[in-house]
Amino acid sequence: MAGDLGQRIGKREPFETKEEEALLNLVRTADRVQARVARLLKEHGLTPAQYNVLRILRGLGRPTPILEVAERMLTETPGITGLIDRLEKLELVRRQRCEHDRRVIFVVLGPKGADMLAALEGPTAELRSALLSGLDEGDLSTLIRLLDRVREPLEGP
Amino acid sequence: MAGDLGQRIGKREPFETKEEEALLNLVRTADRVQARVARLLKEHGLTPAQYNVLRILRGLGRPTPILEVAERMLTETPGITGLIDRLEKLELVRRQRCEHDRRVIFVVLGPKGADMLAALEGPTAELRSALLSGLDEGDLSTLIRLLDRVREPLEGP
DNA sequence: TTCTATTGATTGACACGTAAACTATCGACA
DNA sequence: TGTCGATAGTTTACGTGTCAATCAATAGAA
Numbered sequence: 044m045a046g047d048l049g050q051r052i053g054k055r056e057p058f059e060t061k062e063e064e065a066l067l068n069l070v071r072t073a074d075r076v077q078a079r080v081a082r083l084l085k086e087h088g089l090t091p092a093q094y095n096v097l098r099i100l101r102g103l104g105r106p107t108p109i110l111e112v113a114e115r116m117l118t119e120t121p122g123i124t125g126l127i128d129r130l131e132k133l134e135l136v137r138r139q140r141c142e143h144d145r146r147v148i149f150v151v152l153g154p155k156g157a158d159m160l161a162a163l164e165g166p167t168a169e170l171r172s173a174l175l176s177g178l179d180e181g182d183l184s185t186l187i188r189l190l191d192r193v194r195e196p197l198e199g200p
Numbered sequence: 201m202a203g204d205l206g207q208r209i210g211k212r213e214p215f216e217t218k219e220e221e222a223l224l225n226l227v228r229t230a231d232r233v234q235a236r237v238a239r240l241l242k243e244h245g246l247t248p249a250q251y252n253v254l255r256i257l258r259g260l261g262r263p264t265p266i267l268e269v270a271e272r273m274l275t276e277t278p279g280i281t282g283l284i285d286r287l288e289k290l291e292l293v294r295r296q297r298c299e300h301d302r303r304v305i306f307v308v309l310g311p312k313g314a315d316m317l318a319a320l321e322g323p324t325a326e327l328r329s330a331l332l333s334g335l336d337e338g339d340l341s342t343l344i345r346l347l348d349r350v351r352e353p354l355e356g357p
Numbered sequence: 358t359t360c361t362a363t364t365g366a367t368t369g370a371c372a373c374g375t376a377a378a379c380t381a382t383c384g385a386c387a
Numbered sequence: 388t389g390t391c392g393a394t395a396g397t398t399t400a401c402g403t404g405t406c407a408a409t410c411a412a413t414a415g416a417a
Binding site for chain 1: 382
C-alpha cells in the first residue's frame with residue numbers, strides 16, 4: 044500500500060516490531076508536517092520558531108519575560124536570545140526592561156508582529172485542514188488520545 | 201497550568217480546533233520522543249542523525265550512494281555531506297568511489313559501525329518499549345494507521 | 358564529436374537546539 | 388554592612404537542517 048512507511052523507506056524487512064514502526068512513523072510524520080508548515084511561514088519571512096514566539100506573546104496578551112517565553116517553547120534558555128534578537132531586528136517584537144527587577148527583560152509583541160499573525164490566520168487554518176483532510180472528527184479524537192498516552196510518561200523528567 | 205493560557209484575558213483558548221490540537225500534539229510528542237532517544241544515543245557518542253545513517257546502511261546491507269542515504273533520512277540532500285564526514289572521522293563508515301560512475305560515492309558501514317549498532321540494539325529496544333508502555337497492540341495499530349493517513353498526502357509533492 | 362542538460366556531491370550562509378561557562382542583579386542572612 | 392547563593396539573561400561552541408549556488412562527471416542530442 045502507498046502509505047506503508049516500511050516500503051517508503053525501502054527496508055527489506057520493514058519493521059521488526061510494532062513499537063519500532065509506530066515510533067519511526069511518529070517522528071517522520073511530525074517531520075513532514077513541520078516541513079509543510081515551515082514552507083508556508085517562509086513565504087512570510089518567518090521560521091516556525093519565530094512564529095511560535097509571536098503566538099505565545101499574542102496568547103498571553105502581555106509583556107512576557109524572556110525565560111517565560113522559552114519555557115512555553117521546546118527550546119532551552121540559551122537559544123532564545125538569538126531568536127528574540129532576530130524578531131527584534133524584524134521589528135515584530137521589542138525588548139523592555141522590567142523596572143522592579145532589572146534582571147528581567149520583557150518581550151512585547153509589536154504592531155507589525157500582530158499584523159503578521161493576523162495575515163497568517165487564514166493560510167495556517169487552511170493548511171491544517173488540508174493536512175488532516177484524511178481524518179474525520181473521530182479519527183482526530185483518537186489520534187489526540189493516543190498521542191497523549193505516548194507523551195504522558197515523557198512530560199516529567 | 202493548562203487552563204491559564206488563554207482564559208485569563210479572554211485572548212485565546214488553548215486550542216481553537218481539533219485540527220490545531222492534533223497537529224501541535226503530534227509535533228510535540230515526536231519532539232519529546234526524539235529528545236529521549238537523543239539522550240540514550242549521546243551516552244554512546246552518537247547523534248540521532250548519525251544513528252539513522254548507520255541503521256540505513258545496515259538495513260540495506262550494501263554500499264549505498266550518499267544521496268540515496270539522504271533520501272531515506274528525514275533530512276534533505278545538502279546536510280548529508282558533513283554528517284558523513286563526522287561518521288568517517290569516527291571510523292564508523294567509510295567512503296568508496298564507484299568505478300562505473302565516478303560522480304557517485306558509496307558509503308560503507310565499517311566494523312566499528314556494526315559493533316556500535318549491535319551494542320545499541322538492546323538499549324533502544326528497551327527504550328521503545330518504555331516509551332510505548334501506555335499502548336497495547338491494538339492502540340499501536342490504530343496509531344500507525346492514523347499516522348499513515350496524515351502522512352499520505354504529504355509524501356508525494 | 359562537441360554542445361548541452363542532467364545528475365551526484367560539495368560548499369557556504371543562516372537558523373535553530375543544546376551544553377557549559379559567564380555577567381549582572383536580586384534577596385536573604387550573618 | 389557585606390557576603391553568598393539563586394535567578395535572568397547572554398555568550399560561545401558544536402551538530403544539525405535547509406537553501407542557494409557551484410563543481411565534476413555523465414548522458415543525450417545536434
